[in-house]
Amino acid sequence: MFDLLKSELTRRTILHKAGFGLIALSTFGAVGTIFKPTRTLAQAGPAPAKEPLPPEKKLGWAVVGLGKFATQQIIPSFAECKRSKLVALVSSDRTKAKRYAQQYGVNPKNIYNYQNYDSIRDNPEVDVIYVILPNGLHAEYSIRGAQAGKHIMCEKPMANTVEECQAMINAAKKSDRKLMIAYRSQYEPYNLTAIWIAQSGKLGKLKAIASDHGRNLDLKDPADRWRANKKLAGGGSLYDIGIYSLQAARYITGEEPQEISAMMYSTPGDPRFREVEENVNFVLRFPSGVLANCTSSYGYSDTKRIQVFGSDATLELDPATDYYQHRLTIKRKNGNEEQNIEEKNQFALEIDHLSESIMQNKQPKTPGEEGLQDVRLMQLIYEAARTGKTIKV
């Protein structure tokens, strides 16, 4: 796999998406083989053992927002990072912040709130700010962070509007800081393998993609409540999880869609959908001819699935974009073949990717422009659904 990724042929196939492959390769090179495909995928030997990096080689990270995702997924993942360490917390809840600071060894002097947030500029321990706030606050806290001279990691979706995304890109550029959007699936071994299989020709010529992402929005869960608020969330299921279906279609093909059609539906009277949409089904046409059928729902039970239809075989990733426990199957006429790949902490991988990009002064694989493109496409999906017309991108 490693050898194959490095081969010129594969490089040409995979790397035509700006910034993707070269950074990915350097990541593999520096951190080690981040995924271990089965022998059926590649005959490459084990990656050579790497010396652990000295601790001073770790960049200092501040996490902004101590919600469920930040506290249950991101903060614990720093323990598995090789180039990144948690050094600061930003929260309106000082008691909560102190508890996490103690638990994860963060110096209490490095606890900030939203009032004194800008003073983080004076803290040399903080190199990177990771914004994990409701979508409607991403722009403000990313821009203020960049203006404070820090590199920025921002959760997806990047922001509510294209204009906000552009302002974030401009602010990072002006401060000469990196800006990366936390598209974890683009750092996750199963998804990387699926991309490689799809683009290597192993399925034959790609013909169609189907991707479905859904879950039940739960207003009883504080982590979900803000998502029913248009101003905070920017959009409904599409902004939250449909974006994974959209991403899948884009990273599996390595192409940008040319046309979009869509339909939407929200259950009348359901209090969850007063401001944001429940379901969006959309179809994307790619330049190679691939048509992608995507669904997004806040009303159906947990689904995270990607299916790639090639002329010779079908690839199924289900679950595709979970935190762990992915499953990748290649279906051929003569039977199904399951791919066993070593699971890795995708959060640690994406966090370290930004640290490395900063250290090596390289564009991260999923920069602000990647986030802006999704917000632009999601706005066009809404427009296609609203107008009942196929939109040319």
Next chain:
Amino acid sequence: MFDLLKSELTRRTILHKAGFGLIALSTFGAVGTIFKPTRTLAQAGPAPAKEPLPPEKKLGWAVVGLGKFATQQIIPSFAECKRSKLVALVSSDRTKAKRYAQQYGVNPKNIYNYQNYDSIRDNPEVDVIYVILPNGLHAEYSIRGAQAGKHIMCEKPMANTVEECQAMINAAKKSDRKLMIAYRSQYEPYNLTAIWIAQSGKLGKLKAIASDHGRNLDLKDPADRWRANKKLAGGGSLYDIGIYSLQAARYITGEEPQEISAMMYSTPGDPRFREVEENVNFVLRFPSGVLANCTSSYGYSDTKRIQVFGSDATLELDPATDYYQHRLTIKRKNGNEEQNIEEKNQFALEIDHLSESIMQNKQPKTPGEEGLQDVRLMQLIYEAARTGKTIKV
């Protein structure tokens, strides 16, 4: 299951599609339980043993067209029919017809060709004619068959155009004969169970459906060659296999679509797609709010899949519409549960269904009107793709 199907609640839920449930129930009653759901589905006891019917209770069938599907699937299935027997063959190839007549015990005097086909009216042994010709010939041979005083089973798609379908319905009505379209999946135990599960509320409220049907059209195979000819095939992959995705969305919801959007793609220069289309992706909106994403392809490897997304669980039927070896899985948050259902010969079931409908003078479950509706919808799918507009049905 049996009890549940008979309950008023389920009757109301399932039977709102005209002609569906009552006939289905009478089929179950007469032929016996045609599928045996696992205990997790129903706690009903075994169906009471039935006396075999006397042979004179079998209607005589003529098969028109001795292609691959007729000779490999349909003709051998008569051995498993309880109400139907093969008594005549219609073919342009007398040698071939004689060989099959000998193999299946058909009297050689009951071999017809396309010139003397109409004289079948004088053969009292023939009650039903099963038209298994290229789509473009369905109308002619069904109408001539009805005019010869015979009941008609016609393969799907019913015909190339809505006008042809209407003429077939009119001809059958005028001759007071039954006309049924061979929608085998509506007689197949796994699909019937999926319909029952979806409509019984076991998945919660239905939210979305995804159905994908694809295969590689093979011009080297004589059984496929005519399908690249627009006049004989009526359409491309949509008419041949996309119709299964369309059917799935309709019979799983038990509703008719209100809106359709679509995109098409055919590989430029591919000799298979000079006259007919390769891929169609379409989205259907149903009155209940369900949005269905469907794909149809003559370019990707064998796929026959139905997925039903409910608020509580997801149902996956994959393969969904094969001849045998279906697989039905219910996916919930706490794990997947595979449903083991006894496979049955769906061809024998559908053939017997028409024989019973004739004997009991009842409308078959999938009459000409069902075939016409699909042809009408497929024409609208093409129109949606051509115009780039969401079409109101």
